[in-house]
Amino acid sequence: MTIAITAAGGHLGRLIVEDLLGRGVPAEQIRAVVRTPEKVQDLAERGVQVVRGDYTDGAGLAEALRGADKWIFISSLGPDEERLRQHLIAAEAGKEAGVGHVIYTSIPNAETNPIGFASVHKNTEIAVQETGLPYTFLRNNWYWENLTASLPVAVEHGAIIGSVGEGLIAYAGRADYAAAAAAVATTEGHEGKVYELTGDRAFSSAEIAAEVSRQTGKEIAAVNLDPDVYRTTLEGFGLPAYLAAGLADADVQIAGGALAQVTDTLRTLIGRPTTTVADAVAEALKG
Numbered sequence: 001m002t003i004a005i006t007a008a009g010g011h012l013g014r015l016i017v018e019d020l021l022g023r024g025v026p027a028e029q030i031r032a033v034v035r036t037p038e039k040v041q042d043l044a045e046r047g048v049q050v051v052r053g054d055y056t057d058g059a060g061l062a063e064a065l066r067g068a069d070k071w072i073f074i075s076s077l078g079p080d081e082e083r084l085r086q087h088l089i090a091a092e093a094g095k096e097a098g099v100g101h102v103i104y105t106s107i108p109n110a111e112t113n114p115i116g117f118a119s120v121h122k123n124t125e126i127a128v129q130e131t132g133l134p135y136t137f138l139r140n141n142w143y144w145e146n147l148t149a150s151l152p153v154a155v156e157h158g159a160i161i162g163s164v165g166e167g168l169i170a171y172a173g174r175a176d177y178a179a180a181a182a183a184v185a186t187t188e189g190h191e192g193k194v195y196e197l198t199g200d201r202a203f204s205s206a207e208i209a210a211e212v213s214r215q216t217g218k219e220i221a222a223v224n225l226d227p228d229v230y231r232t233t234l235e236g237f238g239l240p241a242y243l244a245a246g247l248a249d250a251d252v253q254i255a256g257g258a259l260a261q262v263t264d265t266l267r268t269l270i271g272r273p274t275t276t277v278a279d280a281v282a283e284a285l286k287g
């Protein structure tokens, strides 16, 4: 059995590798496919196969995926058009390599989700289906870490900013989604399945701000910004323009309910509750 993970050196990829190792998958059966092998030298030292592979190089990626029974295809980064281009190359490489099962990380309700980022995922899902390979789509809701990465700054300024209004997000931890990917790669019965993966509850920004206030003893407000103001604020923090625009757009759609759906699929796959708001906030405040 070989389980290949592409974009394995990123946050999610590393967590998936750790989860697989934690489940007792022998290191030599795990193949971390990365752009820069030096960045995952630690994994190679633990016996994980480390292979070079880039979504922009189809022939190289097909070589890297050859012999994989399972391929955890983690979505790429960048402007939508470039990301989709890479994903289409990757799907074709998976077909060329003849991988046994493609497990793609997608977005909730990819076909109908109004968030701009969703079109890449919708079209990638179609491309994966068109390869004719067995597939599973892991439609991940937002990571807690999207919010908690900037929590120390939010605490400093007394405000969690965004444009989601009263909109709810069914956050789960990256490690929860990683565990789901590892579970799907190591257990039977997932081929042809589309999993809507969410936290056990959906939260408003106000509820999260209240939890941060409780844990810090400082008054933290959920501040709702005009989407254009939010976009330019994110750009001011150094985010690339495409990402700032994408995140502001996402918030507008979240205000309309785009990420509010809650399912028990994630907790069922991982066999435990998903990360709670209290734990996500506490972890971020540890620094």
Ligand SMILES: NC(=O)c1ccc[n+]([C@@H]2O[C@H](COP(=O)([O-])OP(=O)(O)OC[C@H]3O[C@@H](n4cnc5c(N)ncnc54)[C@H](OP(=O)(O)O)[C@@H]3O)[C@@H](O)[C@H]2O)c1
Binding pocket: 006, 007, 008, 009, 010, 011, 012, 013, 034, 035, 036, 039, 053, 054, 055, 056, 074, 075, 076, 077, 086, 105, 140, 141, 142, 143, 146
């Ligand atoms: N659901 C959510 O809330 C959410 C939030 C953010 C992102 N995402 C999506 O989920 C993915 C994984 O999240 P993450 O937190 O692990 O992101 P991350 O830490 O930024 O990792 C992204 C990975 O993509 C790799 N990558 C970028 N371009 C590539 C290319 N051309 N070929 C191969 N690999 C490439 C990077 O490789 P290098 O290490 O070589 O740079 C990196 O390992 C993201 O890429 C994004 O599509 C989801």
